[in-house]
Amino acid sequence: MPLSRSNSCVDIDFTLRRTFKKTSFRPLQREVIVAALEGQDVFVQAATSFGKSLCFQLPAVIDHGITIVISPLLSLMTDQVNALRLAGIRAGTINGNTSFEEKKDLLRDLATGHPLTRLLYVTPEQCSSDHFRKHLSTVYDQQELARIAVDEAHCISEWGHDFRPSFKQLCWFRESFPDVPVICLTATATAQVRRDIISTMGLEESKTKVFTMTTSRTNLHYEVRFKCDEEDHFEDFLAWLKSTHRRRAEDPQRRTQLDKKQERVDNVPGIIYAITRNDCESIAARLRSNKIGAKPYHAGLTTQEKNETLQRWVNNEEGYDVIVATTAFGMGIDKENVRFVVHWSIPKSFEGFYQEAGRAGRDGKASLCIMYYSREDRDRAFKRIANDKKEASNLTARMKSLQALINYCEETNSCRHALICQYFGELTMPQCDYACDWHKDSKALKRAKKNGLQSEEWVSTQRDMGRFDDGWDGYD
Known part of the structure; x- marks a missing residue:
């Protein structure tokens, strides 16, 4: 059942300032957000610095109901959920790192049909669970499923560089909830990949609002x-x-x-990307021996070590100037x-x-x-x-x-x-x-x-x- 779309008069600039503490939109962000609030299906291809997450986060704050965000990256989900909570927004994530108690609370919230959670980040694998789908159907029946946001949408396409078979099953959303708008976002999509994403998600290309920003970063x-x-x-x-x-x-x-x-x-x-964990360790050690503050970052480190390294690097602390990382590092880091x-x-x-x-x-x-x-x-x-x-x-x-x-x-x-x-x-x-x-x-x-x-x-x-x-x- 469709949600009532009556947000055209909402002051999105006020929400931007009050909730997200930003003074202005980046080019085309406003247009994307307006299209989302109007209930259109949206495809966004924009460079890394564009601020794609705001395009579904701000509408989620304004809209009635819950926004489901599908992402393949656990660290990205955690970072965004933490940032949203600091901004006073009810957000959560269900993935392999979610504690049993938190997962139970989030599912109980969904089961009411009237969730208090405004943004729920999940993996594509979670979307395949019959139990999870049943809860979403309950929310949909109560007209409180606001939209579906697919981050890193290039993973949907077999022609993309990072195809994940589990993303193919996301077509279930349009099949089950035909009037719930979908927004797909990626930094990297050729025309062929874009068409494949729209088709796989069950969207109509002629009715999907497409925003493709230049990939040029002149700085x-x-x-x-x-x-x-x-x-x-x-x-x-x-x-x-x-x-x-x-x-x-x-x-x-x-x-x-x-x-x-x-x-x-x-x-x-700065960031140095290396192929192997050993390279990360070796390069970081050589930099430190030359009085350059450098730390490795890879899957072989504990979660605590990675979180501490990331936070100190983000805060520009001494000894954490350069991160030497495998390619998993950097997604969604502000x-x-x-x-x-x-x-x-x-x-x-x-x-x-x-x-x-x-x-x-x-x-x-x-x-x-x-x-x-x-x-x-x-x-x-x-x-x-x-x-x-x-x-x-x-x-x-x-x-x-x-x-x-x-x-x-x-x-x-x-x-x-x-x-x-x-x-x-x-x-x-x-x-x-x-x-x-x-x-x-x-x-x-x-x-x-x-x-x-x-x-x-x-x-x-x-x-x-x-x-x-x-x-x-x-x-x-």
Whole structure:
């Protein structure tokens, strides 16, 4: 049974300020929220810094009833629920980490048909439970099921980079609750993936309000740094980081700005993505031995260790400047001043690279995204995909995405920002104000590729490009 949609006169700006403590919407956020409040099915593809969660959280505060949020990421659910509760919003999550008592309380709340919970975060696996579905049907019968929000919606599509078979079963919502609006959100979706998501969810493409924002992040400076397999690029990265510290220390105006914000001169917050847990531990240890505050973050650590590391890094505490993590780190983390993201080797997909790099510069200020690339790493990446039996169902899509990322790395004749936009099917190319290695010096980039992938002149070539101390003054 449909909910009554009578929220057109509600002051969403007042709710934004009062509940979410924000002074203004980001571009297109208001339009998405209005469409959701009008009861339309909505698809949102927007960059990491857009603030997609607000697009279903704010309507959930205004609307009558409960919003069900489906997410594949336990840490993301926990972080968002904690933030909502701090804002005074009734929110909960049912997943593998939920205590028995809390799960029982949330299910009891649903069973009344008139839940007090405004947002309930669940995994797609939970949505397959007959017991859970029965409770949702009770809520629906009482006209209190406000909407279904699917976060990380690219997981629905077999053509997506992170397909999860359990997401396919989410079509049950439209089949069972045909008049309950659905909002699907993702940072990474080609046109083919978008069509697949809408079709799989049982939505009508002609009636779905689609918002696709540009993938261009002009404040991010993209670089590919070429290397041979036997070369250790730790010294290259360390030299760049120390030169950044030095420039901050030597600039009186910057020192004054940092003092006003109570930030240390030697704190350049960043993320390094590595493939293995051992790499995370090793790189973090080497940075600490060079007086850089760095901590590892991976699945082998206890929950307490990970939570403490995350919180101290978010709070810019001394000794927690750089996180060296596997790719599970960073989803939904609200830290705006990340000044760099480094991929220690090529990640598994183009979408993964874009999403992870996008965690830099969420405050709109200049930030650096470095990818270290070797053809040996490329070959290992292909082997990992081919040997991953869990992902065999979408092997073709994953291989295609990795090949696109390889092409991005090997390209020396185009702007990095343009290559990203082209991959996601954008027709309008971005204005890159020397915010990539090609625009900065295309000839030096070609030399670096030629020398870096096959000779011992790599370090000197990097110096020729000015990468150790280039004087670029973009970092806040």
